[in-house]
Amino acid sequence: MPPLSILLPNRTPNPILLHGRSGILNVCEIFFSLYLCFKILTAPVIEKSMLEIINYLLCIPIAGCCALSTYLWWMREHELPYSWLTEFFIALAIAQMVLIPMGVVAGRYKHSALLLTYIISLTVVTCALGAAGTACMLFSVVLPDEFVPTSNQVHCAAIGRSTSTYHSAANWLLSIY
């Protein structure tokens, strides 16, 4: 009979795989806990104050917009075509600050017209935030393609201008723009 070590080879577990498994297990536990909470509290109790609580949760995107405008504040000092993003994020934060009391009042007093205004305003803010995010992503994709000269371009420029250094070739490329 062959020894047991041959039948069961000593495999070292992949740490990334282990972390992934434990992460999936944790997510499953969270969802199971949420399901239990939902069963214990029941839907009517949760929905009673849901609109009020979700408005308090809107403080997170407000903080996000404020943080983004602070992070991108340096753009205001320069004439960049995407400097408007800073002001845009500030405007979105202010709009969401206005939306919070509106939503709380509409939910508490069950005011139909106010709730409709709230929904329309929220849709506009969501679309605006989506547009800002899309613009950021588009600019981030366009910038490196347009700005960074490829090695072939730099090489051609160096040969064409009879320059020996990378920097002079790159500077010549920049002067074309």
Next chain:
Amino acid sequence: MAIIYLLTSTHHITSTLFRQAGAIACSRELPGCCCCDTGVTDDKACPEWSTNEVVQLSVLDLKMAGIVSFLCITYLLGALAVAGRFQNKLQNYKMEYI
């Protein structure tokens, strides 16, 4: 419209950022800049940081801003779903007088 604006303004972005790379490095307080206080505004203001590096940092900023924006949208969509559900319940609410 935004995409058209983006495509048409690309050349302007290129020239602007290339000219202001040094000034941007100074205003972002990147470490190691030697000549920020001398009043020079072009790329000589911070020769330690190349234009390409400043561009890459700007790209990183924009990517982060985009990701945070999309994360914030999830909260707004949640609020929108709850408000829609609440509106639907309010419309179906019936009052009976006995």
